[in-house]
Amino acid sequence: MAQVSLNNVRKVYPNGFEAVKPASFRIEDGEFVVLVGPSGCGKSTMLRMIAGLEDISDGALTIGDRVVNDLDPADRDIAMVFQNYALYPHMTVAKNIGYGLKNRKIPADQIAAKVQDAATMLNLTDYLDRKPSQLSGGQRQRVAMGRAIVRDPSLFLFDEPLSNLDAKLRNQMRIEIKALQRRLGVTSVYVTHDQVEAMTMADRIIVMNAGRIEQIGTPAEVYHSPASTFVASFMGAPPMNLLTGRAEAGRVRVGNIMLHQHHEDRDLTVGIRPEDIIPDTHGHLEVEVTLIEELGAHRLLHGQMQGHPLTIHVGKDHPVETGHIRAAIKPNAVSLFDPTSGVRL
Amino acid sequence: MSVSKRFRWSAVLDHSILIIGSLIMILPVVMLLQMASTTDIHTMKNGPGLIFGDQLPVNFEKAMFKADGFTGANTGVRMLYNSMILGFGFAIGKIVIGMMAAYAIVYFRLRFATLAFWVIFTTLLLPLEVRILPSYEIVQRLGMLNTYQGLIIPLIASATATFFFRQFFRSIPEELVEAARIDGAGPIKFFVDILVPLSQTMIAAMFIIMFVYGWNQYLWPTMITTEEGMFTLVRGIKQITQTLEGTNLPEYGRSNLLAIIAILPPVLIVIFFQSWFVKGLTESDK
Numbered sequence: 001m002a003q004v005s006l007n008n009v010r011k012v013y014p015n016g017f018e019a020v021k022p023a024s025f026r027i028e029d030g031e032f033v034v035l036v037g038p039s040g041c042g043k044s045t046m047l048r049m050i051a052g053l054e055d056i057s058d059g060a061l062t063i064g065d066r067v068v069n070d071l072d073p074a075d076r077d078i079a080m081v082f083q084n085y086a087l088y089p090h091m092t093v094a095k096n097i098g099y100g101l102k103n104r105k106i107p108a109d110q111i112a113a114k115v116q117d118a119a120t121m122l123n124l125t126d127y128l129d130r131k132p133s134q135l136s137g138g139q140r141q142r143v144a145m146g147r148a149i150v151r152d153p154s155l156f157l158f159d160e161p162l163s164n165l166d167a168k169l170r171n172q173m174r175i176e177i178k179a180l181q182r183r184l185g186v187t188s189v190y191v192t193h194d195q196v197e198a199m200t201m202a203d204r205i206i207v208m209n210a211g212r213i214e215q216i217g218t219p220a221e222v223y224h225s226p227a228s229t230f231v232a233s234f235m236g237a238p239p240m241n242l243l244t245g246r247a248e249a250g251r252v253r254v255g256n257i258m259l260h261q262h263h264e265d266r267d268l269t270v271g272i273r274p275e276d277i278i279p280d281t282h283g284h285l286e287v288e289v290t291l292i293e294e295l296g297a298h299r300l301l302h303g304q305m306q307g308h309p310l311t312i313h314v315g316k317d318h319p320v321e322t323g324h325i326r327a328a329i330k331p332n333a334v335s336l337f338d339p340t341s342g343v344r345l
Numbered sequence: 346m347s348v349s350k351r352f353r354w355s356a357v358l359d360h361s362i363l364i365i366g367s368l369i370m371i372l373p374v375v376m377l378l379q380m381a382s383t384t385d386i387h388t389m390k391n392g393p394g395l396i397f398g399d400q401l402p403v404n405f406e407k408a409m410f411k412a413d414g415f416t417g418a419n420t421g422v423r424m425l426y427n428s429m430i431l432g433f434g435f436a437i438g439k440i441v442i443g444m445m446a447a448y449a450i451v452y453f454r455l456r457f458a459t460l461a462f463w464v465i466f467t468t469l470l471l472p473l474e475v476r477i478l479p480s481y482e483i484v485q486r487l488g489m490l491n492t493y494q495g496l497i498i499p500l501i502a503s504a505t506a507t508f509f510f511r512q513f514f515r516s517i518p519e520e521l522v523e524a525a526r527i528d529g530a531g532p533i534k535f536f537v538d539i540l541v542p543l544s545q546t547m548i549a550a551m552f553i554i555m556f557v558y559g560w561n562q563y564l565w566p567t568m569i570t571t572e573e574g575m576f577t578l579v580r581g582i583k584q585i586t587q588t589l590e591g592t593n594l595p596e597y598g599r600s601n602l603l604a605i606i607a608i609l610p611p612v613l614i615v616i617f618f619q620s621w622f623v624k625g626l627t628e629s630d631k
Contacts, residue, residue, distance in 0.1 A: 053523050074529035086520035090542040099538070100528035147528070 002064035002077070002154035002187055003029050004050065009059035011045050011211075019045045021211045022059060027204075030185045032178070036198040037208035038234065044159060046208070047191045051157050052076050063155055074103075079148035080157040083164060085140045087132040087147075094119075094128040097146040118150040121180070138169045145177070149184065156181065156188040162197065174200060195235050199223065207231045224273075226335060229342035232271045238300060241277075243308045244339065245270040252336065255306030257285060261334050263345065269337040274300065274313035276333035283328030287312065292320055301325075374608070381602035388597040404598035408606065411599065413585065418574030421603055424581040427493075428560055431577055432610065434497040435559025436552050443506025443551070444544065448536055450507075451514040452522070462511065469504045473565060481568055491572045500565060506551050513547045514540065549618045557611045578607040 004027040011020040020042040027033045035043040048054040050061060052073035060067050068076045079100075087096050097118055098111045106114075119125045122142045132140055141161060148156055161177070162170045178201050181188050192198055198205050199219045207214045207222060207230075215227035226232035232240040245254040247263040254270055261270075277285065287310055289303035299320070301312040312327060336345045376393040383398030409421040449455065450462045473480070480499050489495030517540070525535045541548075566577045576584065585600045 051523075051527065053526065073523075073527045078527065080524070080527050082520045082524060084518060084520050086518065086524035088521065088524075088539055090539075090545075099525075099530070103529035103534060147524075 003027060003062075004155060004187060004189070005062045006050075007060045007062070009046075009049060009061055010057050011042070011049060011054065012057045019211055020049070023213050024059075025206065025213070025216055027187055027189065030187055032181055032188045032190065032201060032203045033206060034198040034202035034204075035189065035191045035206045035208060036193065036195060036234075037214075039193060040210075041208040042211040043191045043193075043206075043208045047157055047159055047189060050155075050189060051078060051080050076155075077153050078155045078157055079151050079153040080159065081141075081144045081148050081161045083160040085132070085144045085164075087140060087143055089132055092129050092131060093124060093135070093143050093146075096132065096143055097150050100147065100151050114150050115146075118146040121149065122146050137165050138173060141165065141173055145180070149180070149186075154187065156186050158188065158190040158192075160192055161190075163192070163194070170197075177201070195237065199235070205235075207234065209234070225344070226271070227344050229269055229271065229337045232335060232337070236273065238274050238311045238313070240271045240273050240335070241308075241310050242337075243270045243272070243305075243310070244268075245336075252334070254308070257306060259329065259334060260331070261336065263336060267339050268345070269339045269342070271335035271337060272329055272333060274311040276330045277310070277312045277327050278330065279312070279314060279318060279325055280328040281326055283326045285327040285329065287325050287327055289322045289325055292322060294320070374605075377601045377605050380597050381605060383598065385594050385597045389594060400598055401602075404602045407596065407599040408602040412573070414573045416573050418572070419576045419581055419584070421578075421581075421606065423574060424576050424578045424603075425606065427575060428578040428607070429610070430493050431496055431562065431566065432556045432560040432614075434493065435500065435562075436555040438497055438501040439503040439506045439555045439559075440548055440551050442501055443503045444510050444541070444548075445536075446502075446507045447510035447514055448540065451511055452532070452535075462507075465502075465504050465507050467504075468502075473500065477564070477568065484569060489569075491570055491575050495569050496566060496575075496577075497559075500559075500562070503555070506555065509551060510544065510547060513544060517543060545621075549621045553615055553618050556614050560607075560611050578603065582607065 005025070007024050008022040009020065009024070010018070010022045012018050023046065035046055037043045045054060049056050050063075052068065052071060056069050061069055063076055063078070073080075088099065091099065094112075094115050098115045101111045101114060102108075115128070116125070119128055122145055124139070124142055124146060127135060127139060127143075132143065135143065141164075144161065158177070162173050165173060174197055190197075190201060199222075202219055204216060205219055205222045206216050207227075209230050215222055215231045217225075217227075222231060222235055226235065226240065229242055233242060243254045245252055245259070245268045247253070247261075247265050247268055249265070250262050252259045252261040252263055252268060252270060259270065285305055287301070287303045287305045289301045289312075291302040293300040293302065296316070298316055299314050299318055301314060301318075303310055303312070303322075337343060338345055375395075379395060379397055380388050380393055381404050382401045383396075384400050387398060412418060412420045412423075446465065450458050455461065484490060484495045484499055487495075489498070521539065522535070525539055530538060561579060562577070563579050563583075566575075566580050570576055570580070582600055582603050585596060585603070
């Protein structure tokens with residue numbers, strides 16, 4: 001178990017590209033932190049710096065009470081699960097799981113016992129003598145997990161571990177990983193580009209974009225109070241509606257619709273979550289619905305309001321018909337951003 | 346669905362070409378066998394033919410145990426043994442050196458690694474024949490004439506093996522290296538525990554090529570070995586036909602049987618490793 005803290009950690013490649021701009025944050029003991037962002041945002045580089053697979057250009061990385069900048073990955077007391085599992089193809093499942101222990105000169109009988117424990121925990125006991133090529137994707141992922149937990153590390157690192165699995169298996173493994181992490185109480189850093197994984201698994205989410213941390217917060221904070229238009233549009237499917245608005249005489253307006261928000265006079269970007277707009281015959285939003293997406297449990301109405309594209313999330317009882325509807329915004333559901341910098345106001 | 350096996354002239358043509366081709370390929374071997382089974386006089390009179398004789402055991406006896414020259418050391422058995430050592434030493438040595446060179450080039454951040462690789466690669470343009478005099482001088486000064494070391498070591502560096510292993514190592518996913526680093530495997534452990542087992546198929550392929558290459562060496566053993574006990578099969582067969590020029594009857598049966606024996610080990614190696622090769626290809630996945 002350990003805390004991890006980054007102090008102005010930065011990554012610059014020899015060609016001058018700054019993959020990670022100076023980042024500082026702290027991960028508490030036993031916390032599950034998810035790094036999320038689009039491809040190329042620096043989240044994997046960040047994880048690889050924590051793992052020691054990538055040199056840290058600047059700043060200090062502390063795991064537990066040691067600064068580990070210059071330690072080899074093997075000496076950082078970490079375990080990592082890779083996207084492509086990275087199992088050793090020529091070794092059996094048991095040997096794959098036990099390889100790290102063998103390299104640490106742990107006696108064979110102890111290795112066998114620990115491998116057995118890990119396999120039991122992951123329902124792999126029937127597969128210990130198989131080679132990775134004889135396993136399904138989900139089982140391979142479990143073996144990769146087993147390799148991590150058998151070492152009893154103070155920090156788990158996950159690099160998009162579920163992105164090679166099909167959707168159903170991904171949901172199942174997501175829950176398993178989360179439950180396992182809860183049970184073992186090991187501090188974990190998890191990298192993904194999938195915002196659903198981020199939302200469901202994280203204690204805290206770190207949203208990254210273009211090498212910079214956009215926001216650090218609990219899933220609820222990140223979802224309901226995004227720190228920037230980037231976070232607003234990245235987290236949530238469908239994303240937050242972002243409308244061009246203006247505050248005049250203290251009131252926020254989108255086109256000629258007055259909202260309940262107040263702000264000093266200026267141009268604004270107004271953000272409203274699709275589920276915070278509710279169809280209401282007395283509502284003061286007038287929406288022209290042009291397309292309806294049926295999702296079973298609910299429906300998504302896509303349309304236009306005052307020339308802005310708008311998505312509304314409605315229940316399954318809402319009639320499936322396009323055309324003109326009126327809607328209202330739930331109270332306190334509006335986020336305001338600076339239109340040029342995108343920063344929340 | 347009906348599987349119609351229509352008679353097609355094109356199929357007949359294809360097969361005829363293949364059959365004629367294989368006959369042409371196999372005919373010299375059949376002739377070798379034929380001449381090895383008749384008396385030398387018969388061969389002298391009739392030349393190669395298709396009538397087999399009953400002299401195979403006699404010729405075999407001569408081929409394996411008869412020696413020429415002064416020492417009587419160059420029996421067929423001895424030459425076979427020498428050729429084996431050369432073939433295996435060659436193949437194993439080239440694979441070990443080639444793998445280690447490729448490992449250094451691919452996995453370590455060396456300055457000028459790429460340059461080093463291309464320098465190694467260009468040595469393909471400098472075959473043994475080009476450098477045979479300096480090589481001979483070095484071996485002679487090191488006192489390695491008429492030794493197995495002298496036969497093997499000067500030819501052991503292999504640009505071909507280095508190149509193939511480099512290409513293979515580059516196809517191994519980076520994540521595997523990283524997983525091994527996190528698992529605490531140092532450079533030597535990674536090489537022995539992971540890279541070598543993963544390279545099985547490549548090693549098998551290299552072994553076939555290098556064994557046959559070493560086995561068939563002619564010029565170098567001729568230069569390096571003057572003692573009859575060090576002769577390899579390939580050069581020994583030549584020696585037999587040479588010593589028997591003049592008024593004596595050439596020992597056709599003996600030399601042809603030796604030629605057959607010389608063909609066998611490379612063929613067996615190919616057959617043996619081929620099954621391995623296929624097995625490795627179908628079972629492994631990354």
